[in-house]
Amino acid sequence: MRYSPLTTKFNAFIFALAALLLFAGCRGAGAPAQKDGDAGSRRSFTDGLGRAVSIAPNPQRVISLAPNLTEILFALGLESRIVGVTSYCDFPEAATTKEKVGDTLQPNLEKIISLKPDLVVVSTSSQLENLMRRLDQLAIPVYVTNPRAVREVAASIRSMGEVTGTSERARDLAGEMESRIDAVERRVRGLPRPSVLYVLQTGPLITAGRNTFINDLINIAGGKSISGDETADYPQFSRETVVARAPEVIVAPSSHGVEFVKESDLRRDFATTPAIRSNRIVWVTPDLVDRPGPRIVEGLEQLAKGLHQE
Amino acid sequence: MYIMKTETLIGQGKSYLTVRRALIVISVLLLALLGFAVAALSLGSEHVAAGQLFPALISKLIGTASPLSREQDVIIFSLRLPRIAMAIGVGAALAVAGAGFQALLRNPLADPYVLGVSGGAALGSITAIIFASGLSYSRPLFGFAGAAIATLIVYRLGKREDDPAHLVLAGVVMSTFLSSVIVLMTAMTDNVKLRNITLWLLGDLSSGAVEGLIFVLIAVAVGAAILVTQSRALNLMMIGERDAFAMGVETARVRWVVHLTASLLTGAAVSAGGAIGYVGLVTPHLARLAAGSDNRLVIPASAIGGALMVLIADTIARTALAPRELPTGAITALIGAPVFVYLLLKSRK
Numbered sequence: 212m213r214y215s216p217l218t219t220k221f222n223a224f225i226f227a228l229a230a231l232l233l234f235a236g237c238r239g240a241g242a243p244a245q246k247d248g249d250a251g252s253r254r255s256f257t258d259g260l261g262r263a264v265s266i267a268p269n270p271q272r273v274i275s276l277a278p279n280l281t282e283i284l285f286a287l288g289l290e291s292r293i294v295g296v297t298s299y300c301d302f303p304e305a306a307t308t309k310e311k312v313g314d315t316l317q318p319n320l321e322k323i324i325s326l327k328p329d330l331v332v333v334s335t336s337s338q339l340e341n342l343m344r345r346l347d348q349l350a351i352p353v354y355v356t357n358p359r360a361v362r363e364v365a366a367s368i369r370s371m372g373e374v375t376g377t378s379e380r381a382r383d384l385a386g387e388m389e390s391r392i393d394a395v396e397r398r399v400r401g402l403p404r405p406s407v408l409y410v411l412q413t414g415p416l417i418t419a420g421r422n423t424f425i426n427d428l429i430n431i432a433g434g435k436s437i438s439g440d441e442t443a444d445y446p447q448f449s450r451e452t453v454v455a456r457a458p459e460v461i462v463a464p465s466s467h468g469v470e471f472v473k474e475s476d477l478r479r480d481f482a483t484t485p486a487i488r489s490n491r492i493v494w495v496t497p498d499l500v501d502r503p504g505p506r507i508v509e510g511l512e513q514l515a516k517g518l519h520q521e
Numbered sequence: 522m523y524i525m526k527t528e529t530l531i532g533q534g535k536s537y538l539t540v541r542r543a544l545i546v547i548s549v550l551l552l553a554l555l556g557f558a559v560a561a562l563s564l565g566s567e568h569v570a571a572g573q574l575f576p577a578l579i580s581k582l583i584g585t586a587s588p589l590s591r592e593q594d595v596i597i598f599s600l601r602l603p604r605i606a607m608a609i610g611v612g613a614a615l616a617v618a619g620a621g622f623q624a625l626l627r628n629p630l631a632d633p634y635v636l637g638v639s640g641g642a643a644l645g646s647i648t649a650i651i652f653a654s655g656l657s658y659s660r661p662l663f664g665f666a667g668a669a670i671a672t673l674i675v676y677r678l679g680k681r682e683d684d685p686a687h688l689v690l691a692g693v694v695m696s697t698f699l700s701s702v703i704v705l706m707t708a709m710t711d712n713v714k715l716r717n718i719t720l721w722l723l724g725d726l727s728s729g730a731v732e733g734l735i736f737v738l739i740a741v742a743v744g745a746a747i748l749v750t751q752s753r754a755l756n757l758m759m760i761g762e763r764d765a766f767a768m769g770v771e772t773a774r775v776r777w778v779v780h781l782t783a784s785l786l787t788g789a790a791v792s793a794g795g796a797i798g799y800v801g802l803v804t805p806h807l808a809r810l811a812a813g814s815d816n817r818l819v820i821p822a823s824a825i826g827g828a829l830m831v832l833i834a835d836t837i838a839r840t841a842l843a844p845r846e847l848p849t850g851a852i853t854a855l856i857g858a859p860v861f862v863y864l865l866l867k868s869r870k
Contacts, residue, residue, distance in 0.1 A: 414728035415720055415846065443845060447720065449566035450727060451596045452844035476728065483595045 256374055259356040259367075266352045269376035270330035276318050277334030279504035280356070281306050283368055284332070286384055286505040287377045294326045302498065302506075320345055330354060330374065334503070358503040360427045361511065365389050368505065384505060391508045392431065395515045399433025405518055407434040408458035408486065411445060412471035418448045428500055428507075432515035434460065450480050460518055461486040464497035493517030538815040546812045550825040554609070557829060561605050561836040562597065566843030569593050603734055607726045607793065608835040608849075609828040610737035612800055614790035616827020617745045617820060618783040619801025620808065624755040624816050625779045628689055632802040633668075633787040636688075637695030639798075641671025641784075642791035643722060644699050647706060650721070661736055664792025665785060671695055672784035676776075724797040724850030726835050733793045740789035745824050747782045751775055752816035759814075797834075797850040799857030800827050806861065830856070 253265040274295035275281040281300040284293055290305060295312040310326060313319040315335060320342060323331065331346060333339055333355045343353050354374055358367040365385035372381020407429050411417040419425040420441035429436045437456040438448055461481065463472040474492065481487050495517065499510030563571045573588055577597065580587045587594050615633060622631040622638075633639045645667020649659035675695045679688030707719065754775045757765040762772045790797070808822040834852035841847060 415725040415848075416727065417720070438844075441845065446844075447846040447848070449839060449844040449846055450600050451565050451567040454592050454595050454600065455567040457592065480600060482599075483591050 256354065256370075258354045259358075259370075262355070264352050264354050266354065266374055267329050270328075270352075270374075272326065272328045272330070273375065274312060274323055274326060274328040274331045275300065276312070276331065276339070277315050278302065278306075278498075279502040280332045280334050280371070281309075282502065282504035282506065283371050284375070286368075287372060287375060287380050289375055289377065292375070294328060295323065318342060324349065324351070332356065332371070332374075358424075359422070360424070361392060361431055361503075361507060362389070364503045364505075364507050365392075367503065388505065388508050392511065395433075395508075395511055396431060399515055399519060402433055402519055404433055404435045405459040406456065407436050407518065408453055408456075408461045408481075408484075409436055409438070410461060410463040410472050410477065413473050413476040415447045416450055416453070417445055420444050420446055424503060425500060428511055428514055429462070429518075432511055432518050434462075434514075434518045453481060454483060457484050459485045459489075460491045460493055462493045462495060462514065462517065464500065465494040491520075538813060538818055542812070543818050546818060546822055547825070550822060550829070554825055554829050554832070557832055557836075558605055558609070561608075561832055562601055564836055564840050565596070565601055566839065567593075567596050569597055603731060604726055604835070604839075605832060607734050607737065608832045610734065610741050611726065611790045611794040611797060612804075612827040612829070612831030613741045613824040614737060614744065614786040614827075615797065615800040616804035616808075616823040616830070617741065617748060618786040618790070619827075620805035620816070620820050620823040621748050621755075621779045621783040621786075622801070623805050624752075624759060624819070625776060625783075626688055627759055629806065630802070631689060631692075633783065634696065634796075634798055634801065636692030637671050637675055637699055638668050638692075638784045638787045639791055639796055639801075640696045640699030640703070641667035641669075642788045643667070643796050644671075644703055644706075645788070646721075646792045647703060651706065661733060661789065661792040665788035668784040668788030668791070669781070671699065672780050676780055720848065721795045722850075723848030724795040724853070726794045726831075726849055727839070727846065737789050737793045740786055741824065744782050744786040744789075745820060748779065748820050749817065751779055752820055755779070755816045759816075795848075795850060797831060797853050799853045799861075800830055803857045803861045804830055 253267050255263050255265050258264050271292055272294045273284060273289065273292050275284055275293060276297055278297065278300045281293070281296045282302055284290075285303050285306065293306075293309055296306055296309045297318065298311050298314045300306045300309070310322075312322045312326070318339070323346070328351055331351060331353045333343070333353055334357055343355075346353050356367045356370055358364045365388045368385045368388070369378070369381050372378040372385075409419045409425055409429065411419065418438040418441075419436065420443045421439055422442075423444050426436050426439055429439070437453065437458050438446065441448075458481075461477060461484075463477070466472065477492065478487055486492065493514070495510060495513055499506050499513060559574075563569065563574050569589065573593075574597070577587050577589045577594070581598065589597065618638070619632045622633065622636060623629060625631070633642075642664040645663035645665070646660045648667070649663035653659040653663070675688065675691045678694070679691035703722075754765070754770045754772075757768055757770050758772060758775065766772045787801075804827040805819060805823045808819045808826050812818045812822050831849065831853060834856055835849045838847040838849045838852045
């Protein structure tokens with residue numbers, strides 16, 4: 212006699228209660244409350260991975276797990292609400308004084324939990340699946356935004372604005388970025404598109420493939436990458452092919468500290484290419500071109516200027 | 522009686538080493554190497570017709586106008602040829618070092634990797650990448666130093682008894698210790714540096730400068746010559762060091778000379794081409810299967826065989842997915858491991 216009438220009635224009661232709560236919850240999401248810190252009135256957002264994430268309005272304790280997101284948070288004026296960043300987050304200067312929760316690839320879960328965040332923002336999701344699952348179990352909201360192209364950065368900033376309750380400021384920032392991207396596109400329209408070799412490092416030679424951020428930057432800046440049809444993101448690339456494809460410009464990140472791209476190697480191996488013969492090696496600031504954050508437009512402008520010198 | 526023992530050990534299923542057999546083995550290997558080198562020269566991500574290759578080579582030698590375009594000339598003579606030479610040099614160095622260690626330790630598992638010598642060279646080179654990348658020649662110099670220090674420590678730890686297993690054990694401890702130091706170092710440096718190091722660790726023959734190449738080739742020539750002069754003594758020491766000592770071999774000196782030479786060869790190879798595995802382990806075995814176990818033949822045969830193995834592996838690495846390139850070390854392991862297992866099973870029958 213396990214199913215007594217009493218327990219059945221009790222179950223029905225629980226069901227009714229759950230249905231009622233669910234209904235109330237849906238109404239809550241439909242009409243978001245604007246009160247500060249009201250945990251009961253969380254809003255649901257769809258993040259970059261298509262997950263539904265329920266976040267309290269105006270989160271007060273935010274942890275950023277990527278340098279580009281830290282830059283976005285700062286640009287949105289949220290400095291005082293950031294409680295944790297990664298060891299790679301070095302811009303703006305104030306970010307370096309924030310509590311560190313490990314690096315982008317290996318954040319420290321215990322540290323994150325101890326900081327009691329009400330929002331964790333993540334940029335690269337693939338390596339962090341395990342961490343995200345654990346945070347989900349602890350009901351700590353994880354919002355993923357992973358811009359894969361230059362224009363997606365503006366969209367990413369807008370969504371970060373909505374999530375953190377700074378939509379207006381985010382709209383202004385994104386709008387300004389877009390108009391600067393438009394300006395670059397207008398400037399290079401009609402100009403010849405130089406072929407570009409982008410060098411990440413020379414020992415072995417690593418370049419950027421089709422679906423990378425840097426390839427998008429090169430295209431918008433009015434160039435054409437000689438490795439732009441590679442399906443791998445960062446392939447080890449044949450020097451012979453570089454010589455045969457004869458790039459007109461070589462673009463490389465300038466070193467800070469460690470020299471990954473040896474200029475002497477480029478000049479030795481690619482001496483016959485138009486780029487070396489006309490001495491067109493363009494050095495770009497690595498943080499400006501490989502962080503999908505607010506400063507990406509500066510990187511784009513730097514690159515466009517380098518590709519179209521008068 | 523000792524001589525009898527030596528003969529049975531050295532003879533192992535093969536007839537005695539004669540000048541004729543040595544000449545046959547060496548010339549067959551050299552011809553194979555030459556053939557593969559020419560084939561490798563005509564293969565690559567950028568096609569140059571084989572028919573154009575010989576006229577180009579000849580015009581290069583006698584200094585007339587090349588039939589190749591300027592780009593093709595650079596591809597063949599500035600990129601492909603030095604890379605082939607680098608593969609030959611690195612392969613020969615690793616295989617000769619392996620042959621030296623195996624003979625000295627009477628242990629088929631001995632090889633620069635097992636003994637931690639490669640680990641020392643890799644750690645030295647990585648230290649150079651992280652802390653002294655601005656310094657020219659820092660990589661080969663640090664690599665040499667790392668290999669030599671690792672050898673000295675392993676030698677001190679393992680020499681106590683006249684028992685080769687002791688030394689191999691010390692080497693295993695050394696190499697696991699060194700690889701954890703490397704992991705620690707890469708974990709402490711940032712993302713970008715890590716990428717550079719891990720790729721280089723898998724073996725990269727594409728980025729060597731001419732100076733590095735000359736370095737490796739000289740090291741191979743000198744190192745192989747030194748080991749050949751010690752090969753008679755090594756043959757006798759294969760029976761047992763005490764027996765060899767009784768027969769007038771200066772075993773202590775031979776051990777020092779072979780150890781240092783083999784570690785210098787490893788240092789040169791690793792600092793120039795990264796950590797390319799399996800060559801030092803597999804090649805001397807192949808050489809013994811083909812030519813018997815007399816070190817006078819095993820050492821030069823290993824040199825040519827190792828060159829051949831790395832040359833083939835590297836040609837696959839740069840053509841299989843062209844214009845993408847693969848790490849050469851992954852290919853040597855892919856070829857080396859099955860070949861080794863096959864030969865092991867076959868020789869047991």
